[in-house]
Amino acid sequence: MLWALTCGLLDSVLHVVLPRHRPLGLARRRRNVPVYRPLVDLSTMEERHVILTYRLNRATVQELCAQLEPDLMSPIRQPTGIPPLVQVLSVLHFLASGSFQTTVAISSGMSQPMFSKVLSRVLSALMKYMRSYxxxxxxxxxxxxxxxxxxxxxxxxxxxxxxxxxxxxxxxxxxxxxxxxxxxxxxxxxxxxxxxxxxxxxxxxxxxxxxxxxxxx
Known part of the structure; x- marks a missing residue:
């Protein structure tokens, strides 16, 4: 009788003190999915502000985006949910301001790791067409x-x-x-x-x- 009570008490204590783990077959690993929240709208910006922010006028930005879009829309290379125009604008802002990746990422509506990938992709696309200009x-x-x-x-x-x-x-x-x-x-x-x-x-x-x-x- 005493032994049964002792075992029952010990079992209750272990359930409280020790974490209860999932069976191996049911264990799940949480994935950090990057989230893009659109913050940039070129159409609503004044021309003066466009030039100040990106060092290019609106027409040139749109022309550049149109040329780079096929490279940035590739299924293998496209970051999750980020339109090519936003990719180009965020990188132009980074190059024009000399700011930190984190600062530009926040102002563009994305995380720093996501912007780092965008930066690499856009720069590679720019280098591809450099000798044409x-x-x-x-x-x-x-x-x-x-x-x-x-x-x-x-x-x-x-x-x-x-x-x-x-x-x-x-x-x-x-x-x-x-x-x-x-x-x-x-x-x-x-x-x-x-x-x-x-x-x-x-x-x-x-x-x-x-x-x-x-x-x-």
């Missing part, structure tokens, strides 16, 4: 290029305006010091050539910030 003039186009520059500054025989800029970045762990420039922040030393209409005709982004401008040129 960044083109140095052919020999036959040079008279027109020179004429456009002459209209601007009355200086003959100009085929491009060249300059350099440091694009800030988070350096890789390996060889971090080579990315530190003379102003003591990490960057890439980028050389850019543009035409009279401000179209970029050549871009050299191969060198880290510690490299002198003379070497880049």
């Amino acid at each position: 960044i083109i140095f003039p052919e020999v036959g186009d040079l008279p027109t290029v020179k004429g456009d520059f002459y209209v601007l500054g009355h200086i003959p025989n100009i085929i491009g305006a060249i300059d350099g800029t440091h694009v800030a970045l988070v350096p890789p762990k390996d060889n971090e010091q080579v990315y530190r420039n003379r102003k003591n922040y990490h960057s890439m030393n980028v050389q850019v050539v543009c035409l009279a209409d401000q179209y970029i005709s050549h871009l050299n982004a191969k060198f880290p910030g510690s490299v002198h401008d003379a070497y880049v040129m």
